[in-house]
Amino acid sequence: MSAPDESLKEFFPKYKPPIRPRKNTCVGLGMEVMKKLKVLEKDFPGITKSMMLVSCDENIQDLVDYATSSPGPQGFLIETEKDHVMVAIHIKIGGRHGFVLIYFSRSLLARDPKGNLTAGIYFPLKSKTTEFTMFFDSNSGKQRKKLKFETFLELQKIPDEVVDEVEQCNDQLRLRDGELLSILQRLATIIADDEYMAELLEVNNKIVQLSAGT
Template identity: 25%
Template sequence: MVEAVVAGAIAFDTDTIGNLDKVDNVTSSASMERCSNIRKLLEEQHRKWWRNQMHGQQEWWADEDSYNLTAFNQINGIWPLGHPLPLPDWAAGCDDEYAKGVLHFDSVWEYEDLNAIIETKLHRMLEETHYDTVNLFVDFYRAFKRTRRSDLKSFFQFYDLPINRRHHMCVSLAMEIMTRIIEIFPVLQHYLYLVSCEEQVMSQSDYIESTDEVGGLNSPHANVEKEHAMVAMKISIAGREGVMILDPGYHIGRAVTVMSDQMYPHTGWFTQSKEPRLQRDYCYNYCLQNKKFVEWMERETRGDEQSFKSSLIYVEQPYVTAIDVTVRRNLVYNFRSLLSRDAKGRVFAGIYLPVVPNCNESHFTLFYDGPNDQRIKVKFMFNVFKNPGKIPDNVQQHLCKLAPQLNMKEKELSELCKSLADVINDQDFIQQLLSINEDIGVMSAEN
């Protein structure tokens, strides 16, 4: 059913502005009214900001198992000789075809309506997806072995990075939540965009000053690795500037609001995870030195002791090398995990492992929810898979309980663990991988 709203020669329909049928768990009259209000708001914004960009057809963002990388404006970065990673890059500027607008709200309650709808989509997505660098790791290894090459570094540079809707890390999770939101409100494709993040920046002043030097963050001298990516959307609430941040890669179940004046609806500090011995709190603010960045602060509390870390999110421009730089960087990282999250972002089941030089010392940890709110957590050496035809009974029992919490069949999980053991036990591959990871770490050490 098409509902037309005419403004001059431009007509808006409900398929272009917002598809209310695709909002999850929206059954109450209040929720439907909220969606209708947002539809009208976006209709007005589209007329105001994108009058000259109406094309009559909607770009597709994802099919059943892949993403349209053109829609996300993803490109390959320049790779200088001797540099361990391609150089990051961003959309050119306000005149660029892929530049994003500022979504304006007349009142806080208008923004709250959209924020609530987006969080509903985010909660559903966190439940339905995994954070998974294990399958990506195994796929990388198998592709390398098929080439019969001996030099991993040269293969790493030419590897065609697989991006699908099954095996997610931060970049594809960011693409997934964008896709799901745009399914409801297609107009938001003009506002949502991928952003880059440099984690645990040692000196914010030095890092930010480098953006003003010749070449800025695009320079090989910037020594950035951009190991994380998320989603941003610039907003204005009654003239007050802000940005919305979505980070499903770190299991954050909130549509975080960052206001320049730090007044409501600014999110401020919130508890991301709380365990008996560790509480982790996050806070996002515009960086005082340069508002092109949002500072992401992390506070860890262990007993009476607290420690702090800061990362910088570059929100000024869309990040166009998220796959070529961030996914590639994470392929050779020395830690792997496969994790299930609930709707609020609690990680309740999974496998994780450090990648260590000596395969005889390689181990993995698996964990899952047990009866009576127990957290079951066990560690095994990878040599339990030395006989590929027989997994020890005690290991298999845990895999049997873990599999359904990972939404996997027991046999599928067992085969994945065996494949992972094959990778970990290939000493030459692991040594080369860790060497590449070290080169990246040395390159970015001053950040």
């Protein structure tokens, strides 16, 4: 690792993700909100440490079924589709605590004005992750491809057909020319680092345990 910390576990709590001006996703907006709310610390001591980013579902068809059919906290985390992030402040009312929910998948997505997904990539964060899903619109209709990360380890060896599909997805994500291909190459390098992935999964597992209250 290039960071001064000896392990990801030590580095993770200190990392401040960069935020692109005027191009915020829900994550970036949430972090901006948390930054601005810190000025309330003087009037509400402890509010800074109580704030967190939490995951949620943007589109719930049946609220009653969604809220009552889950087989416990762990099942709820696994079976629901967390695709959005918002800010929450941990409070305690009458001795009752809340839980932090997290999103197991990693994604880069584009939506139309109605909020429908139009293009993007996503993959689960788990042991032995080897592939990701990419979807986009082409002249022949909607495309959904499962691609191997190892394909992107060496850019010069990527098949032309795959490069063309990535470029189509790149344009629909409204990224700079070649940006998605560069992102996928960096992801492939990270996924191939077994030592780093083991540390990352350990950190993620601790967050899951905290989220489930175990």
